[in-house]
Amino acid sequence: MSKFPKVYIIILNYNGWADTIECLESVLINDYPNYQVIVIDNNSPNNSMEYIKKWAEGKLNVWVKPDHPLRHLSFPPIKKPITYVYYTREEAEKGGNSKLEANLNRKMPEGITTKYPLVFIQAGKNLGFAGGNNVGIRYALTKNDFEYIWFLNNDTVIEKDALSKMVQKFEKYKKEGKKVGILGSKLLYYDRPEIIQGIGGIYNKWFAVAKHLGIFEEDKGQYDNEEVIDKIDYIIGASMLVSKEFIEEVGVMCEDYFLYFEEMDWTLRGKKKGYQLGYCWKSKVYHKEGGSIGSSSKGNKKSEIADYYGLRNRIVFTKKFYPKYLWSVYLGFVVVIWNRVRRGQIKIIPKILKILFI
Secondary structure (H helix, E strand, C coil): CCCCCCEEEEEEECCCHHHHHHHHHHHCCCCCCCEEEEEEECCCCCCHHHHHHHHHCCCCCCCCCCCCCCHHHCCCCCCCCCCEEEEEHHHHHCCCCHHHHHHHCCCCCCCCCCCCCEEEEECCCCCHHHHHHHHHHHHHHHHCCCCEEEEEECCEEECCCHHHHHHHHHHHHHHCCCCEEEEEEEEEECCCCCEEEECCEEEECCCCEEEECCCCCECCCCCCCHHHHHHCCECCCCEEEEEHHHHHHHCCCCCCCCCCCHHHHHHHHHHHCCCEEEEEEEEEEEECCCCCCCCCCCHHHCCHHHHHHHHHHHHHHHHHHCHHHHHHHHHHHHHHHHHHHHHCCHHHHHHHHHHCCC
């Protein structure tokens, strides 16, 4: 194996082109020497992909507040134009145009740390989180030239060494004989980078609710240890490094959910195959948290679509993995309905009642 195994970085976009280009600016100057970026657009109604193409062509620049503490991670802008290929979903899942891609290799401007062209894929419809990412997975599998895939939310920026630290940690696990399938970063809030968003997820199967370990805590290094792995049930999907071996053995992400619960589904399927989770606290990723879908951690600020799928998938996931706990999950919906009434979110009540009969 190469000293620096190839990593595909998959970034899924839906209506968030401005966040995506800020993310790309930070990703393309990271210090890992062997990676290729795939951007998948879930058929954004705001023509996101056209804006992202214009950015790559040098016709549109990233904008970051001059006084933002993380501005240095994505500014000043990298040199343009940036070499890219563009595929439809059908073209990508058949492997794209390998001859064209080979001819474009090593033609990146100075300052960009990948030799490979960017891969832009138009999914053609909104496939959800799993469906959109799976398009990128299938493209990568046709190439068969990688060891890892890094799933990175489009509303993030990364420290320059975030990927290299993750790969080093994964390789260390391998040398120790540990069968790790998914490895996570330390997630911090973009607008308050000293505050933790989460270092992993904790799941309560009685009520089918999840929360992030460390959320809203000031980062004082309290989670900078390997023992954290024993406290978490899944890796947060905003930053997941997944091995090719895991994907080939466990399969792609389950598309039953559309939004939420995909990471937990993947984790439990992996555990059945003997896979463990990994955590790299030296890999720091800053997350704006749910900008494209309104999936705020504060319930009263969630979009209706985020709220619906968050509730629906409690039932879907429980039926699949923990059917003995369905009674308590259903019971928990009494509190759910009361909370929506209390907040004045009356319009979603009929949808919640329908969820109970899926």
